[in-house]
Amino acid sequence: MSIGYACLTLGVPFTDMKKCLIKNADEVRLNQLIAANLCALERMVDYNLRNGIKLFRISSDIIPFASSPVNSIRWSEDYAFQLAEIGRKIRTGGMRVSMHPGQYTVLNSPNAQTVENAIRELDYHALFLDSLGLDASHKIILHLGGAYGDKSLAIKRFTERYQALDDRVKARLVIENDDKIYNIQEVLETGLDNRIPVVFDNLHHQANHGGDGGGEQNWIAECAKTWGRDDGRQKIHYSQSNPRKKVGAHSLSIDIDAFLHFYENLALPKPDIMLEVKDKNISAIKCVLCTAEKGEMGALEREWGRYKYLVLEHSQAIYNQIRILLKDKSAYPAVAFYRLVEEAMRIHIPVGGAVNAATHVWGYFKDCASQRQKADFLKYIDGYAKGIVPLFSLKHKLLSLALEHKQTYLLESYYFVKLYSDALTTVDRD
């Protein structure tokens, strides 16, 4: 059983996917982007393996405009060496990857051009995974598509077009219930009829119920039957909703107690679990460490190193509690640790806490920073305390310093993860 995350790796430098506008997509630009994105992918794979993350979704943006005529680069040949090397790391590390074409890849459309585009897009995804040298257990996930006023006809069109796909695509394709149109019952029927493995998505299921087939654990058990010998372990998608946003929106982070409740109810053998959550790899590590059969204290201490300034700015008291919790090196209090982290994150940042944390982080630079940088920092922290400078501007200054002075420990700190700062200022209530 593996737990993983989708597409983006937060808090790890130089893992961003680069893209461009279609009007700027000439051969030179596209080659730059492909080369940069493959480097980024390799960094993500390295990071995942360092952190025990064995499941990962590769962004469809990895090769920009791959299925469009604007991109005529023979990337699978020109970058064969890099692709093979990344694939070798994935295989030898025991990692499983997947890809998920977006909501605009619609195989069952009545529009012939849309279908042709969808087929090209699926061919691209299969070629990418083939170029990594990975077997058919590394999947491509797709939704059934639109309803067009007649679901059974639309499913029939999906089936016909599925059957006509290239064998290399068919070997990898799996289908998933969506939150609006096709519920798990309909997807499961389609999967059984066509021998296509089915991915159960719990949040889509909440939004779009199917039939009376019992609870989500029953559906997961039914979906298990669609996974054949060459398909690898069953996969599911797990996410929690963000109560501050409209229904169906993914949560900022995974609530560990709710996750463990779900996890413990899973029948054996447990499926691979792809988390769909805003804080991506950060929640993936949380769930990996909290379900580890024999946890290593070192891994927990590395996590604490990444969380500490973030926790400190929210609550000095919880910061102190975690330090005490982690003193006993013979224990492995992963769940207790994450409960405290979550509790800290629910506390609104006090000005004093933010100043305190920023001052701690500044401590890394006080010997190496120039006079100008020092004056700059003092100006920012003073401005923040007076309410003139926003907190994220102060943090941005510190992040620039960390980059310039190559403080790799700080660069991996969750203190700088923009998502957590944004969440404090963004209110999107429905």
Next chain:
DNA sequence: TGACGTCAAGATCCG
């Protein structure tokens, strides 16, 4: 015709 979802690029503003 706009909302949907997503992220970074691109555009623009500001000091």
Next chain:
DNA sequence: CGGATCTTGACGTCA
């Protein structure tokens, strides 16, 4: 000029 902030793009379906 560099940094901060706002807008656009790329896709297809559906109300």
